[in-house]
Amino acid sequence: MPGFHVENFGCRAARADGEAMSGHLRASGLGQSLPEAAGVVVVNTCSVTAEADRAARAFIRRAHRLNPAARIVVTGCYAQRAPDELAAMPGVAAVVGNSHKALAPEIALSLFSSSGAHEVSGLNFIRGASEARAVLSGSLEETPIREKLEVSGLNFIRGASEARAVLSGSLEETPIREKHEVSGHDFSRAVDASKPPWALAPAASSLVTVQSLLTSPGSPGHAPIWADDRFAHSFLEEAQLAPGGQTRPNLKIQEGCSNRCTFCVIPQTRGSSRSLGAAAVLRQVEGFVAAGGKELVLSGINLGRWGRDLAADDCGAQYLWSPTLSPEKRRKDGARIFVTGASSPRRSLAWLVCQIIESTALPRLRLSSIEPMDWDADLIGLMAEFGGSRLARHAHLPLQSGSDTVLRRMHRRYRPWHYADKVAALLRAAGPDLTLGADVMAGFPGETDREFEETLAFVRALPLAYLHLFPFSPRPGTRAWALHAESPIPAAVVNERMAALRAMAEEKSRNHRSRFIGRTLEAITLGTPAALARRGRTSALTENFLPVEIEGALLANRLVRVTVHGLNRDMTLDATLRTAGNASIQYEATAISV
Numbered sequence: 261m262p263g264f265h266v267e268n269f270g271c272r273a274a275r276a277d278g279e280a281m282s283g284h285l286r287a288s289g290l291g292q293s294l295p296e297a298a299g300v301v302v303v304n305t306c307s308v309t310a311e312a313d314r315a316a317r318a319f320i321r322r323a324h325r326l327n328p329a330a331r332i333v334v335t336g337c338y339a340q341r342a343p344d345e346l347a348a349m350p351g352v353a354a355v356v357g358n359s360h361k362a363l364a365p366e367i368a369l370s371l372f373s374s375s376g377a378h379e380v381s382g383l384n385f386i387r388g389a390s391e392a393r394a395v396l397s398g399s400l401e402e403t404p405i406r407e408k409l410e411v412s413g414l415n416f417i418r419g420a421s422e423a424r425a426v427l428s429g430s431l432e433e434t435p436i437r438e439k440h441e442v443s444g445h446d447f448s449r450a451v452d453a454s455k456p457p458w459a460l461a462p463a464a465s466s467l468v469t470v471q472s473l474l475t476s477p478g479s480p481g482h483a484p485i486w487a488d489d490r491f492a493h494s495f496l497e498e499a500q501l502a503p504g505g506q507t508r509p510n511l512k513i514q515e516g517c518s519n520r521c522t523f524c525v526i527p528q529t530r531g532s533s534r535s536l537g538a539a540a541v542l543r544q545v546e547g548f549v550a551a552g553g554k555e556l557v558l559s560g561i562n563l564g565r566w567g568r569d570l571a572a573d574d575c576g577a578q579y580l581w582s583p584t585l586s587p588e589k590r591r592k593d594g595a596r597i598f599v600t601g602a603s604s605p606r607r608s609l610a611w612l613v614c615q616i617i618e619s620t621a622l623p624r625l626r627l628s629s630i631e632p633m634d635w636d637a638d639l640i641g642l643m644a645e646f647g648g649s650r651l652a653r654h655a656h657l658p659l660q661s662g663s664d665t666v667l668r669r670m671h672r673r674y675r676p677w678h679y680a681d682k683v684a685a686l687l688r689a690a691g692p693d694l695t696l697g698a699d700v701m702a703g704f705p706g707e708t709d710r711e712f713e714e715t716l717a718f719v720r721a722l723p724l725a726y727l728h729l730f731p732f733s734p735r736p737g738t739r740a741w742a743l744h745a746e747s748p749i750p751a752a753v754v755n756e757r758m759a760a761l762r763a764m765a766e767e768k769s770r771n772h773r774s775r776f777i778g779r780t781l782e783a784i785t786l787g788t789p790a791a792l793a794r795r796g797r798t799s800a801l802t803e804n805f806l807p808v809e810i811e812g813a814l815l816a817n818r819l820v821r822v823t824v825h826g827l828n829r830d831m832t833l834d835a836t837l838r839t840a841g842n843a844s845i846q847y848e849a850t851a852i853s854v
């Protein structure tokens with residue numbers, strides 16, 4: 261059977277979604293392959309910029325041109341924001357918005373079947389009257405048809421009696437409302453059993469405008485769509501993580517965002533903030549460690565908001581104790597307690613990180629992007645306590661602008677001085693080896709030369725090691741879309757500002773990495789690209805998030821110590837391995853005790 265291919269676009273959280281889908285498909289017995297040989301190609305899209313949309317469309321066209329027989333499933337943020345646009349593209353077999361992403365692996369699996377009746381978690385769904393007749397004639401008799409329910413616009417038939425009822429119209433006047441579970445997900449919706457699935461109307465409150473939840477197969481070139489604004493089936497819990505294709509996999513523990521930044525489409529494409537329960541997170545971490553994993557990355561759309569939507573019993577133990585550096589939070593035994601009140605635990609990211617460190621043997625935990633104001637005293641305290649050992653000394657704080665007036669127009673939750681205070685606190689906690697990164701945007705509507713100079717001066721003064729740079733991109737449905745119409749920044753000006761930021765980013769990166777020449781750092785070996793391996797070298801990443809090329813061939817997923825000798829042309833660190841006796845060697849690594 262042809263395999264599958266998952267192509268990911270966008271952020272770490274989106275990549276975690278893609279890794280989760282791949283895990284589910286592999287667990288179903290399917291193999292991975294290149295897009296030109298795959299039976300099903302899943303395109304996991306981003307829509308944060310117009311360029312991200314263009315890149316996804318270009319990949320879909322290329323995949324269809326190289327492999328016209330492949331069934332293409334489009335999911336992710338673009339699929340949520342503009343499903344009709346994608347459903348009309350040649351080669352697209354299904355569009356699954358983030359609202360229904362939990363169903364994406366099952367939908368992809370169904371497309372591998374050559375027959376009309378497909379199975380989702382053991383339940384066969386019927387596309388229409390023609391297949392109901394097939395049930396009655398016996399041509400589908402060997403495949404059990406168990407019950408009739410509605411899953412995102414798909415009618416499931418309970419058996420031949422209901423197939424006859426569909427054909428005779430006797431179910432026409434009785435809407436059926438049932439709640440069923442498929443793969444652990446509950447679905448409940450009123451269904452008019454007399455109508456084919458594509459005749460079902462979308463919810464009136466849908467953020468996305470769709471003609472129907474399932475487009476009529478009579479519309480040539482238009483794929484079925486699963487998307488609404490309820491996001492009831494959006495959290496795709498990952499199959500058990502293990503070191504493999506990704507040495508340092510992302511564990512997505514949080515979905516959605518409840519902030520309302522004027523430039524951002526994420527609340528529309530991913531919904532409000534939702535958290536994976538602590539017990540599920542800890543099971544994943546323990547399973548990853550048992551499989552030999554060394555470094556795990558916690559990720560989310562708005563990671564710092566983890567836990568705020570959870571009930572107390574979703575968090576596990578009522579109290580979590582650990583050594584503390586905060587005297588006002590000490591008990592008699594000198595331990596820390598995370599609390600919001602006398603009897604309820606504080607459900608925060610710091611609480612969860614402490615749980616992972618205290619109750620699992622994970623050698624190294626890394627945190628992905630966290631909003632500046634979510635770096636609270638507890639989280640910064642954990643960086644002071646465990647940074648450089650169990651917690652990676654790496655922090656990414658989105659900035660967007662260093663101008664107070666621009667931040668206000670963006671509806672960001674901090675001012676430049678708040679951001680600077682958080683950076684200073686993190687440096688005091690983790691020390692000068694901390695690698696700090698930031699997102700910076702150029703060309704926000706109405707951004708004056710003076711405001712941009714304020715951003716340049718602010719960023720120049722910060723001890724940042726790298727920058728993720730973005731030109732402003734107007735997104736339909738956001739407040740900044742209207743601001744852009746009122747006060748657009750000319751493209752030439754945006755390009756100038758981006759060039760100035762790129763030059764500063766290169767200088768900061770070089771300065772930060774050069775500080776480690778002659779130093780010995782801890783690192784984890786990665787899967788090495790073939791071209792680099794042919795040169796007898798190994799890719800690695802230091803504990804404080806610096807890319808390394810090590811002399812010698814090493815397997816991935818080894819914790820090693822490396823001595824840095826210089827910078828390569830691409831600014832990766834050039835290094836050799838170091839033994840416990842401090843003698844540089846080329847081919848043997850010393851495992852780090854954790």
